[in-house]
Amino acid sequence: MSLNILALTCSQITRYLEKNYGKGKFHARALIREIIKTGNLQFQQAREFTNSPRLTVQLEQDLLLPSMEIIDQQEDSGTLKFVTKLKDGLTIESVIIPMKHYSTLCVSTQAGCRMGCIFCETAKQGFHRNLAVDEITGQLFSARFTLQKKIKNIVFMGMGEPFDNLDSLFQAIRVLNDPRGFDMALRHMTVSTCGVIPGIESLARQGMPQINLAVSINSASDKTRSMLMPVNQRYSLGKLKQALLAYPLMSRRVILIEYILIKGINDSPKDAEKLVNYLSGLTVRVNLIAYNPPDHGISSAGISRKRPQNLSLQSVDDNAMHQFAAILEAKGLFVVKRWAKGRSLQAGCGQLSGKNLHQSM
Ligand code: SF4
Incomplete structure (x- = not known):
């Protein structure tokens, strides 16, 4: 030991x-x-x-001692993606997103992912393994001391589904939060899930009410969501809403709803109205994110998830984003529009590619 x-x-x-x-x-x-x-x-x-x-x-x-080896870095408009080689040769990606005075670090919790969301670059790699606690916290160590970045926020939104690696996730949060150690405030950490209900329930029991919960919704129709995100076949929108209603939110806090807008699939006014209905009764902030197409096209994916034949995913234009947001805002929802900082890096939500995953094996 x-x-x-x-x-x-x-x-x-x-x-x-x-x-x-x-x-x-x-x-x-x-x-x-x-x-x-x-x-x-x-x-x-x-x-x-x-x-x-x-x-x-x-x-x-x-x-x-910390021994995370950064083997690649790419920067676009201040957003920095770095690739870390793990001891067994697998690689993971992390992203540093500049804010006004500090930066946000997007960390990975798994090498690959088994959730199979069709818009996601990580999903194309399949699942390799869960990250150990030090491989999660080590991403902050690298960002602070190797890359010399001032990190104030951490989002568990990189490669992998955090709630598919519960024990390491919760211990990593405790280590990151330790005031004698990394001293990251819980309110500056966000766990983002594709909707794994047992994970949401487990987070609620951890006694960390200040931590932020983000849920990737992407459609308020079970049919469309199941096509985009296979997790919906197990944890349907109805069950997910019950879990979110039961989640013990602190006063003046919100659940973050992530919605990636994909042209012709989930971006119509009807889709926006369905989303408004779905979110009624929940205290939320909606992050609308323009889908960030991969440079090599969805059709090159090589994993075995069920995907409609010839489905080509395309980004929305600014107009569609504004129209969708306007419908939500007219119903009193607070909306943040994001055009994915670091677009050329495939560094938006669910869009870390893991392109280097096998290069060093
Ligand atoms: S979006 Fe997240 S949960 Fe879905 S496949 Fe990608 S990494 Fe996994």
Whole structure:
């Protein structure tokens, strides 16, 4: 057993040091200060360790230090996508989206994804495996210390369905939130799901009411949604709405509804009216996102999900986006229109491509 510093909170590290070395929070806090707070992997130089040479030698054998290797970076209009090679050779993608003073980091929770949404680049790769806790938190470590970005928000909206990797997700949130460690406020974290109801219910039981929940809806018709998102065949819109109604929202908080507008599929005035009806009774903010077509076309997908023959997905124009939004706004819904920052990077919601997934294997 080893001490995986990116996978544990300060209290857990303290317990580990107590149990294995008869040391405690003094050294746990020093380790975290050097490694997590300042990115200094030469923890031995800190006075707490120069004064404890025996412990230092033991920790040098025992401590798993951050070792995420960034193998590619691409930037478009300030949005930065970076590709990390994992220890087993798989790669994952993360995206840093610049805001006014700070940046938002979009993290992956799985290598690939098994949910099969037809508009999603990650889905084309199929599912490889869940990410371990340190592979999730390590994306923030890389963003802060390797790429030197000031990250204030984290969205679990990269490769994978977060609620398909529940244990690692919740432990990663605890580690990221630990005030002695990464110190990311829960209210600055958002978990985005394609609608996995047991995950929504489980998040509600975690005692983290400040964390934001985002749900990818994309159609208020079961038929269309099942075609776009196979998860709907298991967790239908009706069941999903019941789960959202039961979700314990804090006052003045909203559920974020993600809706990717795809030309001719879910962008008509009728689709907008259905969405208004579906969302009635829920406290929401709607993010409308223009579909970001891949540069190689949907027809080149090589995975085995059921997809209507010859279906070509196209983005909407600005006019269609405004018209759709106007119908929602006229019914009192708060709408944010997004034209997917980093469009050329395939870096919008559900659009990380994992193009490099096998390159390094
Ligand atoms: S949109 Fe999200 S849940 Fe759907 S296949 Fe892509 S990564 Fe998975």
